[in-house]
Amino acid sequence: xxxxxxxxxxxxxxxxxxxxxxxxxxxxxxxxxxxxxxxxxxxxxxxxxxxxxxxxxxxxxxxxxxxxxxxxxxxxxxxxxxxxxxxxxxxxxxxxxxxxxxxxxxxxxxxxxxxxxxxxxxxxxxxxxxxxxxxxxxxxxxxxxxxxxxxxxxxxxxxxxxxxxxxxxxxxxxxxxxxxxxxxxxxxxxxxxxxxxxxxxxxxxxxxxxxxxxxx
Amino acid sequence: xxxxxxxxxxxxxxxxxxxxxxxxxxxxxxxxxxxxxxxxxxxxxxxxxxxxxxxxxxxxxxxxxxxxxxxxxxxxxxxxxxxxxxxxxxxxxxxxxxxxxxxxxxxxxxxxxxxxxxxxxxxxxxxxxxxxxxxxxxxxxxxxx
Numbered sequence: 110x111x112x113x114x115x116x117x118x119x120x121x122x123x124x125x126x127x128x129x130x131x132x133x134x135x136x137x138x139x140x141x142x143x144x145x146x147x148x149x150x151x152x153x154x155x156x157x158x159x160x161x162x163x164x165x166x167x168x169x170x171x172x173x174x175x176x177x178x179x180x181x182x183x184x185x186x187x188x189x190x191x192x193x194x195x196x197x198x199x200x201x202x203x204x205x206x207x208x209x210x211x212x213x214x215x216x217x218x219x220x221x222x223x224x225x226x227x228x229x230x231x232x233x234x235x236x237x238x239x240x241x242x243x244x245x246x247x248x249x250x251x252x253x254x255x256x257x258x259x260x261x262x263x264x265x266x267x268x269x270x271x272x273x274x275x276x277x278x279x280x281x282x283x284x285x286x287x288x289x290x291x292x293x294x295x296x297x298x299x300x301x302x303x304x305x306x307x308x309x310x311x312x313x314x315x316x317x318x319x320x321x322x323x324x325x
Numbered sequence: 326x327x328x329x330x331x332x333x334x335x336x337x338x339x340x341x342x343x344x345x346x347x348x349x350x351x352x353x354x355x356x357x358x359x360x361x362x363x364x365x366x367x368x369x370x371x372x373x374x375x376x377x378x379x380x381x382x383x384x385x386x387x388x389x390x391x392x393x394x395x396x397x398x399x400x401x402x403x404x405x406x407x408x409x410x411x412x413x414x415x416x417x418x419x420x421x422x423x424x425x426x427x428x429x430x431x432x433x434x435x436x437x438x439x440x441x442x443x444x445x446x447x448x449x450x451x452x453x454x455x456x457x458x459x460x461x462x463x464x465x466x467x468x469x470x
Contacts, residue, residue: 112337116387119345127352131360293362 146302173297176215182236221270344383375405
């Protein structure tokens with residue numbers, strides 16, 4: 110056999126092995142998460158997790174998010190559009206994965222706002238104004254307070270509530286679950302326990318649609 | 326003449342095996358980071374820097390066989406091995422992590438993969454670099470005689 114052919118065919122075999130590995134790995138991951146979703150549903154949805162949408166919806170969209178994550182803020186309107194397009198069928202569950210340095214601070218504010226019944230308004234304001242207080246070079250977390258007024262929050266109360274150790278525990282639990290579920294980037298999506306394999310709106314929409322078809 | 330031919334063939338095969346090792350290491354490390362989403366730590370990146378080019382160097386050295394490949398590949402492989410040894414020592418606790426350059430971001434000592442109880446990712450890198458170096462040294466000896 111000519112030497113060129115040996116190298117070319119070896120390259121092809123290696124590439125093939127890689128693709129095969131990807132397929133096997135993905136299949137095994139789906140199986141693993143499916144099993145976890147059955148056996149260990151609480152890893153995906155905790156008692157403390159904020160939810161949005163119809164309580165009886167059969168499609169659970171679980172989002173691991175970070176108030177300081179840019180892609181999360183860009184994705185948020187898309188997630189809401191997905192819910193609006195399928196009224197009553199999707200329940201959004203927010204889990205925290207504050208991977209950005211100092212992002213705990215924003216989650217604490219968010220959880221404190223929840224006690225005032227202004228959770229979703231606050232999340233909205235955070236995502237909209239994020240670029241002003243989370244520059245990667247020069248984060249200015251204190252600037253966030255100016256914008257929080259827009260959500261109609263009682264700021265002194267937020268400042269005292271946000272230091273509640275209960276909130277700290279929520280973050281710890283969510284981070285532990287994120288680790289169990291192999292979430293290393295935000296936003297991390299699961300639909301009824303199935304992970305979003307390849308990140309993108311189109312892919313998320315397909316996954317959600319297939320789950321709606323399966324459950325309705 | 327036949328003997329000479331035989332010798333060149335073996336030389337070619339040695340570089341070919343080096344190429345296979347470098348390719349498998351490259352593809353494997355890409356699998357870990359891109360498919361399994363394991364974030365490469367700082368030290369992993371340095372080892373990648375010295376492993377990825379070897380694939381291309383060996384390819385060029387194969388067509389036609391060029392023994393100068395030893396001269397070009399060995400410095401990369403040796404430096405890579407240096408990082409791999411350091412990483413391995415860090416990983417197995419011989420060097421305390423406080424001395425490590427990568428305390429921020431991704432930890433260099435977190436265990437992600439552990440096959441058969443000893444095959445961790447730094448171990449795989451160590452094995453690849455060592456194997457390539459040994460093969461190159463064999464090639465060097467063969468061509469010095």
